Amino acid sequence: MQQEVDVAIIGSGPAGLAAAIKAKEAGAENVVVFERAEHLGGLLDQCVHNGFGLLYFGEDLTGPQYRDRFIEKAMDLKVNAGLESMVLELSTDHTMKVASSKEGYSSLKPKAVVLAMGCRERTRFAINIHGTRPTGIYTAGQAQRFVNVDGFIPGKRIVILGSGDIGMIMARRLTLEGAKVEAVVEALPYVGGLIRNEVQCVHDFDIPLLLKHTISKVHGFPRIEAVTVSEVDENLDPMPGTEQKIECDALLLSVGLIPENELSLMAGVELDPVVGGPVVDEARQTSIPGIFAGGNVVHVHDLVDNVTWESEIAGESAAAFAKGEKLPSRKIEMKPGRNIRYIVPHTISGEDDVTLYMRVKEPERTVRIRIGDVMTGKVKLAVKPSSMEKLEIPASEFKKVKEGTREIVVDCVAKEGR
Amino acid sequence: MSTHETEVLIVGGGILGAATARELSKYKVDTTLVEKETDWGWGSTKANIGLVCQGGDCLEFRKEYHRSKLVWDSIPMMEPLCQELEVSFKRVGMLGVFMDDEQKSKFGKMKSRAEQVGITSHQWIDRDTLFDMEPYLSKKALGALYDPVPAIIDPVKLNIALAENAKQNGVHTMLGTKVIDISRGVEGFEVRTNNGPIKTSFIVNAAGVYVDKVARMVNADNFVVYPIKGYLGILDKRVGGLVRHNIWRVAPGPGEMNIVEPTVDGNIIFGIQLMQAKRDDLSTTREMAAVALKRVQDMVPAISGKDVIKFFVGFMMMRNFELGWHDCVVEASPTVPQFINVTIGYPGLSACPATAKEIVKLLADQELNLVEKADFNPKRREITDFSQLSDGEKRKLIAQDAKYGHVVCRCETVTEGEIVEAIKRGATTVDGIKYRTRAGTGRCQSGFCRSRVISILARELGISDQEVTMAGGKSQELLYRDKELLEGGESICSKKLM
Numbered sequence: 001m002q003q004e005v006d007v008a009i010i011g012s013g014p015a016g017l018a019a020a021i022k023a024k025e026a027g028a029e030n031v032v033v034f035e036r037a038e039h040l041g042g043l044l045d046q047c048v049h050n051g052f053g054l055l056y057f058g059e060d061l062t063g064p065q066y067r068d069r070f071i072e073k074a075m076d077l078k079v080n081a082g083l084e085s086m087v088l089e090l091s092t093d094h095t096m097k098v099a100s101s102k103e104g105y106s107s108l109k110p111k112a113v114v115l116a117m118g119c120r121e122r123t124r125f126a127i128n129i130h131g132t133r134p135t136g137i138y139t140a141g142q143a144q145r146f147v148n149v150d151g152f153i154p155g156k157r158i159v160i161l162g163s164g165d166i167g168m169i170m171a172r173r174l175t176l177e178g179a180k181v182e183a184v185v186e187a188l189p190y191v192g193g194l195i196r197n198e199v200q201c202v203h204d205f206d207i208p209l210l211l212k213h214t215i216s217k218v219h220g221f222p223r224i225e226a227v228t229v230s231e232v233d234e235n236l237d238p239m240p241g242t243e244q245k246i247e248c249d250a251l252l253l254s255v256g257l258i259p260e261n262e263l264s265l266m267a268g269v270e271l272d273p274v275v276g277g278p279v280v281d282e283a284r285q286t287s288i289p290g291i292f293a294g295g296n297v298v299h300v301h302d303l304v305d306n307v308t309w310e311s312e313i314a315g316e317s318a319a320a321f322a323k324g325e326k327l328p329s330r331k332i333e334m335k336p337g338r339n340i341r342y343i344v345p346h347t348i349s350g351e352d353d354v355t356l357y358m359r360v361k362e363p364e365r366t367v368r369i370r371i372g373d374v375m376t377g378k379v380k381l382a383v384k385p386s387s388m389e390k391l392e393i394p395a396s397e398f399k400k401v402k403e404g405t406r407e408i409v410v411d412c413v414a415k416e417g418r
Numbered sequence: 419m420s421t422h423e424t425e426v427l428i429v430g431g432g433i434l435g436a437a438t439a440r441e442l443s444k445y446k447v448d449t450t451l452v453e454k455e456t457d458w459g460w461g462s463t464k465a466n467i468g469l470v471c472q473g474g475d476c477l478e479f480r481k482e483y484h485r486s487k488l489v490w491d492s493i494p495m496m497e498p499l500c501q502e503l504e505v506s507f508k509r510v511g512m513l514g515v516f517m518d519d520e521q522k523s524k525f526g527k528m529k530s531r532a533e534q535v536g537i538t539s540h541q542w543i544d545r546d547t548l549f550d551m552e553p554y555l556s557k558k559a560l561g562a563l564y565d566p567v568p569a570i571i572d573p574v575k576l577n578i579a580l581a582e583n584a585k586q587n588g589v590h591t592m593l594g595t596k597v598i599d600i601s602r603g604v605e606g607f608e609v610r611t612n613n614g615p616i617k618t619s620f621i622v623n624a625a626g627v628y629v630d631k632v633a634r635m636v637n638a639d640n641f642v643v644y645p646i647k648g649y650l651g652i653l654d655k656r657v658g659g660l661v662r663h664n665i666w667r668v669a670p671g672p673g674e675m676n677i678v679e680p681t682v683d684g685n686i687i688f689g690i691q692l693m694q695a696k697r698d699d700l701s702t703t704r705e706m707a708a709v710a711l712k713r714v715q716d717m718v719p720a721i722s723g724k725d726v727i728k729f730f731v732g733f734m735m736m737r738n739f740e741l742g743w744h745d746c747v748v749e750a751s752p753t754v755p756q757f758i759n760v761t762i763g764y765p766g767l768s769a770c771p772a773t774a775k776e777i778v779k780l781l782a783d784q785e786l787n788l789v790e791k792a793d794f795n796p797k798r799r800e801i802t803d804f805s806q807l808s809d810g811e812k813r814k815l816i817a818q819d820a821k822y823g824h825v826v827c828r829c830e831t832v833t834e835g836e837i838v839e840a841i842k843r844g845a846t847t848v849d850g851i852k853y854r855t856r857a858g859t860g861r862c863q864s865g866f867c868r869s870r871v872i873s874i875l876a877r878e879l880g881i882s883d884q885e886v887t888m889a890g891g892k893s894q895e896l897l898y899r900d901k902e903l904l905e906g907g908e909s910i911c912s913k914k915l916m
Contacts (some may be wrong), residue, residue, distance in 0.1 A: 036825055086825040097809065099833070101823035105813040123863040125651075125729050130702040133730065135848075135888035135895055139865045150869055152896035156903050178903030216704070222893035238704070249897060263654070330625060 006123055006322040007315070008096060008110035009033045010087050010263060013042020015295025016116035017070035018308040019315030023114070024077040026319035031079050032110070034098055036086040040074075041067035042118055043141065044304075046148045049169050051196070055305035063195040066304060092288055104355075112318035115264055115278065115286070115293035116311060119300050121166075122256040129161070129253075131218030140166040140254035144173070153177050155250030159227050161201075161215050165193035165302070167254020172201035182246050185215060185229055187236045190363055192254070192386050194302055215251070224251055224254045257300045267291060274342050275299045281347045282354050283327045284314035292318045299344050299357065302388050306357065309346075328352060332401075337411035339364060341385065345395045350398040350405075356391045358410065360384065366415045372408040374400040378416055419614030424590065426781065427618035429597050429632055431455070432463045433573060433767060434760055435624035437774035440669070443587035445778075446789040449579060450618070451581065451589055452611065454596035456890030457850040459577030461626040464853065465650060467679060469566040469664055470496050470768045472511060472537055472710035481535045485746035487573035491772035493567070499771055500571060503579035504800035506682045508570050512664040513543070513552065514563040515717065522669060523561040530657050536877055551903035554660045554720050568664055572682050573767050574853045575800075581845065583798040587791070594890060595842070597625075599633040602754060607636070608793040620756045620786055622777055627697050627733050629747070629761040638751035643735040643761060649710040650732060654725045654861045658684045660718055667717060676713040676719075682832075683856060684800040686721070688714040690888020691764075695733075702729045727861050736763035748776055756784050781914070791847045801839040801854065805831040826874070827867040829860020834874060848872065849889040872896070 006028040009016045012035035023031045039045060044052075047063025054060055057069070076083070085100035095109045121139035138146070138154055144166060146152045154187060156179045160167045163186040171181045184202055188211050192200045202209050216238035217228040226247045230238035259277035261269070270279045270287035277298040280284040284294050294311030301307045317327055328349035334356065336343055343358045356371075363384035370377045375397045383389060401408070426442060428435045431453025439451040448826045455461070469570040473489035481484060502509035516522040527541045543564045547557060551564075561674060585591050599610040625632040633639035653660075680689040691708045707875035708730050714721050737745050746762040746769070782788050785798050804812065804822055815835070816823035822835035832855045840854040848864075851857050852870055858864030858871065872895055876883045887893040 036828060084824045086828065086831075088825075088831060097817060099804075099812065099823050099825055101816070101820040101834070104816045104820075104823060105809065107809065121865050123727065123861075123865065125726050125863075126724060128704055128707065128723070130704045130707060130729065132701045135893045138868075142865050142868060145869050146896060147900060148882065150873070151900045153898040153903060154895070155897050155908075177900060178905075179898075212755045217701075221700070222889055222891055262656070371572070416710060 003265055005032050005108055005110035005317045007031045007112045007114060008108065008181060009114040009116055009315070010090070011035065011042060011116035011118055011297070012040040012081065013116065013118050013295065014066070014070065014304050014307045015118065015297065015311035015314075016042065016114070017067070017074055018311040019114040019116055019292075019294055019318065020074050020079045021070060021077060022078055022312040022315030024074075024321040026316045028112075028319035028322050033074070033079055034082045034085045034087050036084065038070050038084055040081055040083070046141070046144045047252050048148045049173070052304050055303065064258055064402060070308075079083065087263060090263045092268045094290055107155070111290065111322035113291045114311070114318050115269070115291065115297050116314075117260040117263065117297045119257040119259045119296040121253070122258055124253060127253075127255050129215050129218065132221045132224075134218070134221045134224045136224035137218065137248055137251045137253070138171045140164065140252045143250070143252050144170055147177065148274050153179055154252075155248065156180060157182055157248045158250045158252060158343060159215070159246055159248045160252045160254060162186060162253055162255035163191040163193055163198070163209070164254035164256065165197050168193050168197040168201040170206050170252055170254070172205055173209065175205045181205070181207045182248055183210050183229065185210045185213045187212065187214045187232050190384060190386070191304060192256075194386070216243060218251065219225045219245070224249060227248050227251055234316075257296065259300065261297060264297070269293075271341060272346065275344075281328065281330045282345045282349060282352070283311075283317035283320075284310065284345065285317060285321070287326060290318075290321050292321070299342065302386070305326050306388065306390065309355070310357070332405060333407040335407050335409045337409040339412040340410050343410055348399060351395060353392070353394050356393060356410070357387050358391070360389065364412065367412050368415050370411045370413055372401060372405075372410075383412060420617045421617055422450065422590075423617045424448050425618065426450070426622065426786065427452065427607070427616055428622040428624055428669045430461070430624035430626050430629075431458045431577075431581060431591070431593070432461050432624060432626045433459060433580065433770050434576050434626075434773060435760065436584060437770045438622055438624060438777045439584035439589045439591075440580045441774040441778050442781075443584045443589045443887070444794045445793060446791055447786065449584075449589045450592065450616065451584060452592045452595040452597065452616070454594070456594045456847055457578075457845065457853065458581045459574040459749060459853070460849070460889070461842070462732060462734050463573050463577050463626075465648070465730055466767055467650060467677060467689055468570050468573050468681060469568060469677075469679065469765070470507070470571055470769065471664075471765055472532070472539070472565065473765055473768065480531070483745050484748060485769055487767040488748065488762065488776065489765060490774045491578075492769050494766070495771035497569070500576065502796045503576065503583055505571060505576045505579050508682055509566070510568065510570050510663050510680060511564060511566040512568040512666070513548070514565075515555065515559045515665055515667045516562065517556070517667070517669070521668060522561070529563060535860060540565045545765070550664060551759070552662060554718050556719055557715055558716075566898040570664065570679060570682055571767075579798055579800065583796070586798060588795055589803075596801065597635070600632070602636055606756070620758070620781055620784065621758060622758045622781070624760045626761065627735060629735055629759060633751070633759050636754055636757065638754040638757045638759065640752055641737055641747050641759065643737050643747065643763075644694055645733045646736050646763070647693050647695035648689050648691045648732050648734075649706050650687060650730050651701065651707070651710055651714070651726050652719065652728045653686040653688070653695070654727050655684045657721070658686055658863070660720055661686050663814070665717055669716070671795045676710070676717070677719055678714050683731060688721070697733050698733060700731055702731055709846070727863060734763045734766060736805065737759045737761070746778070748773055748780070750780050750784055756858045758784075779880070802836050804833045804836055824869050827855070827857035827864075828830045829858065829862050829866075830856040832857040832867070836854045837871060837874050838878060841875065846879060847887050847889050847893075848895065851875065868895070
């Protein structure tokens, strides 16, 4: 039916594009990217703000500019792209079923697969926001698409719940469009997104930031008319007597992202219960041989640059697998220790340079991230859950580790303590 | 506006109104079905768990109750009806679970009452068998009373199917038509609506939550009804395997009766009944949601709040609540001739086929002339459900129409082709699409598809994106154009439009 596919990539956002390019560069012949939307690039088309590529290109790009560089390269390398093509099924043996308005319905069995489905936004009832159920309540990303792709503004008096990056970026975007952002409401005592977004998108526009608050009630029907905002207690439950009503005609939710792994589950890929993404080794191979994963489908990143780097590894490894080359072993398990929520990759070989990505559970000041007992680690002035920590470890460091070590615990400890 | 004339006017396009319209369409009767919402079944019907039962599960059920008879008469009718209308009907069976002797004895009484009226399908299930049937059930369960007969359906889908089939057979349907006032003249009723006056000889008042208010318009309210609120939650399909049957139990405390079951689409729905409440208040609260969740976790501990994708509430109208949850209203008004009042309360869905027949009989008693139509077509085709097709069917369908290859709702795998079909059947809103195709009902709750559904609606209906509403009325999704809110923005926008 089709020519043999070496590497099939599910998703064409920054992760999928990076994986496709690297797979090609690493010698995979037929590389196919499946994208369910109308264009390549995933959600980068709606990210018209800047801040993309600072690390990867050393330049300050917008989302579409960042995307275009990868699309051009992928096209130059003759990556095959299937648009409006949705992978409906994925099996352990790599068999995929794809529905496409352009190519019809097809089934294929690529030698290797890269999962690059990204993530989705958490919704209203997952975080217990009650009251009426009117229209005018959107996730921040949904509103971002309305404004930046479709050309519409959901309302002129906006409340934003959650201080994730997309929420704060939309606070600025909507302010620039002439809407009034009444408040950004965050249940935690600190902001959920990057500090640069807190400063540039919220404080610089004098948008009230209500930390330790949540929305205890939604009012109005069929259109939202107001929200009741309450202070929260230590369990993040609203405290009676602290209610204030804020009138609004739209409520945006920026309350967290969830790796999108329905296809992974279908294929039997083991997921990390803490993160919700596949358990991967340093080559980004999942528990299923020949199925790799990169980017937000594995764990949600703060910066697109890291998504690109991580997915390049997945693409390169998928090409190696397709060619029958040997991949790194999973000799050593990386175990989250004190104040570490998770670590990616979950296993390493100890034979090559490796970059560890991790997040802490709680904010702390002046800490050392300690990697096992003998390695150098890293001192940080401050850590917080919203900022991913990235540690590059040269292969030489692993030489310090005793032969036969099966696991290395990573802790975040006070700087003095070693 | 010119006056619309009809012989029978059915007020309310919920499941009972639609079933009655379809039943009447078997006869040469000029029938009109009006519904105030922009689509069928958006009142009590949509906030329903979709259980088709024998009524025996209702602890107060008695053979002297009118509604019990309507339920029993409906039992043999429901499955063939669903087959004719291509509405999916799954016989899952029902497990009344007990965790102590007192709960068991309540079920025992219920079983013997059921047997007295000839319902003999209930059987005791021991603990081991119970866990074979429901492996994720709480270990506190000691056994269950099992009834293999009950089934699940999607009530809104059946409601839409009934209305569509009625329309196919000549019933005049008017959506978005709210009855404002009714007066009784010499030649029948004059009904004032927001869509112009209607003259009719007979009225069937199936106004659901507003049944008493519509009756009162013409002083035909010889009954008192009470709104009863239920809390419902839907879980992600990912955990759909946790529950296989309808499982229910009665335990003291708020939300005394609680229930959990699969949906026909593979989610799990759970709920608590029942509290008396203000009928216009459809809002949920954190406190009651927590109670509902705690209650379902008592039955199935593996259910997590993280998997809840939606909470909502529903109402039903019960007669004589204060005397114990009593009976239905299915009767001709004793004060106003040719005016029939209908509300079942619980279990309205299960009772609906026989109730529709009874209403037609009541109309005949009031001297409506019934002549059967030779050309009544009982069949209606459901719109395509792409996700349920075989590989070969999918391949063929996309080859015929590429719109079926464009998946718009990724959580539920709903294609553009299905959305266009839904619009051709009469969906005009985002919610209309949702109830007909499931687009937007999945775990992302329309995060991905809403913008696309809005565009498809605008394109197919020939309106602008900004005119598209969630559910009719003032529920526009997109209030302003980019730049419109800026100083001088309106002129920028108008230039753009030109």
